[in-house]
Amino acid sequence: MSRVTVDPGRCTAYGICVGIHPEVFAVPPGSPVAVITRDVLSEDDLEDVEEAVRACPAQALHLIEG
């Protein structure tokens, strides 16, 4: 089962990832980092999550495939 993690030391909480997959990523008001709102990713999530990993300007996202 694949999942994605955020590196809190790198994330700037601006939320480009949210624009690409809003059901997996969120930046709650006031949060200093993006949060993952779906622990286990489905097949359907993968393409957009992979795009978010690439689009993140801070390279703060990591996909752990399983």
Added chain:
Amino acid sequence: MSSDNDGIVIVGASAAGLSAADGLREGGYTGPLTVLDEEADPGYDRPMLSKSLLAAKEHVAPAALRTRDQLAAKQIELIAGHGAKGLDIDRRLVVTNCGEAIGWQHLVIATGVTARPVVTTGGTPLPTLRTRGDLAAVRLLATSGEPVTLVGGGFVGLEAAAALRSRGVDVTLLCANHLPLAGALGDAIAIWLHGLHLANGVRFRLGSATHRVAETPQGYDIHLADGRAEQATNVLAGIGTEPATDWLVGSGVQLDHGVVTDAAGRTNVDGVWAAGDIACRWDQSRRRHRRFEHWTHAIEQGRRVGLNIARGEATAHDAVPYVWTEQYGLTLHMLGERRPGDTDIVVEGSITAGDFVVVHGTDDELHGATICGRVRALRTLKKLLRARASLNDALGSAASA
């Protein structure tokens, strides 16, 4: 760096160039990989220049797109501060402004665009906002306590207006169109956005292009095409961009408002590819060559070119265009592309409330969507656009959501 012609050279170490490098490694290319960039410290979060980095009270440097370790782990050699000055397609060499001649087997052109200059009658270019260096200059305008006049009402101009207003700067915006961004958003959303700027204290001069800018002892006299004149103390110009193709003129690579490529990113020269803002790519759905100047497009197209080279393929890049803009803390997301004459239909929420999903299309074709607040609609609409769904499908999906 090698003088042999066995490696791959990427010119431009920003969104597209770095993604092409990653795509090459992802696709299994293990040979030499060099990325050149004329900037001393290239590859940073460019979209933030007109947003939080301009609004911030303290100077914050834009985030670097890659760390040294990330590049080293993938054996990507970054040569910063070396610009490409010429290209020899017969001998397969890139010539740099430092006098090197770097050989390549494949070359990726990813030099992006530069801000289109506005030059005063005295020959001085007005400040623009495209690079790390520009940010430092524009931040000085923001702290001067003096009013700023923005020439141009595109995304960068509007974002800069919002960022400067958040710092209490007096802002006047000159825009050639009757409403800023009306073509991209449709009148209804553009009217709301204009109102948002008015409510935040921006003054507008709409409907007239800037014709001529003259320097005066106090600043500038800006003459508009309709005969009006505007006095300005400080100015910032944002009237569009020009592809950074100077170094390619006469090289044999086909240029036409950018570097002309097929859908896979190949130019007319074997082994030479282009990606990102500079690429004027064949768009199958619109049946013409065109450029996109969007962050995720540069990344995804750059990666696709890298994969194509590594795998010996020519797979087209045909993702649904996506761009966002942030003004006064609200983010507008735009998917696909609104076309002239499109109908704009609110499928969720309300435009005046700044919380909406609007679809754009004609008859039964869905062309695009603009979303503010209701981000959950983004993926549904992206999938509908990818599937070339109809406007009715989009209306139906909203009803069932």
